[in-house]
Amino acid sequence: MPGAGKVRKAREDDIPALLGLIESLFAIETDFTFEPAGTERALRMILAGPDAQILVYEADGRVLGTATLHTIVSTAQGGLAGQVEDVVVARGAQGRGIGRKLMDAVAEEARARGIVRLQLFADKKNDPALKFYAANGWSELDLIGRRKML
Secondary structure: OOOOOEEEEOOHHHHHHHHHHHHHHHOOOOOOOOOHHHHHHHHHHHHHOOOEEEEEEEEOOEEEEEEEEEEEEEOOOOEEEEEEEEEEEOOOOOOOOHHHHHHHHHHHHHHHOOOOEEEEOOOOOOHHHHHHHHHOOOOOOOOOOOOOOO
């Protein structure tokens, strides 16, 4: 069991740990394939830009979880909304409240940015994640996700 940990903003030296966490997430998501170089490029873009924030949960010098908040503009809200992505807790560290602490920190960061609504996508076959989100106040939508690769 790790010692007391904390949520903090990710740094460039967290990229190797983030790559491992995202690889484990993509292993259970049917719509995405892990591509290390592309994922690393995206992480560096997020860390360098002003419109997104990667948060990590660190304990005993190890990154055990992560969540990313992207700021978008919502015509439905008439202002800012947040897209949450890459929510993952390391195997062996799940069930210890790390995910909840990350999502609470995401909400705190969102409020600080003036965001009034958060949204996320989850794999419809990922029962543990769906139950986690429901237990933490996330409601299901009637919307169906679609994508078009360019």
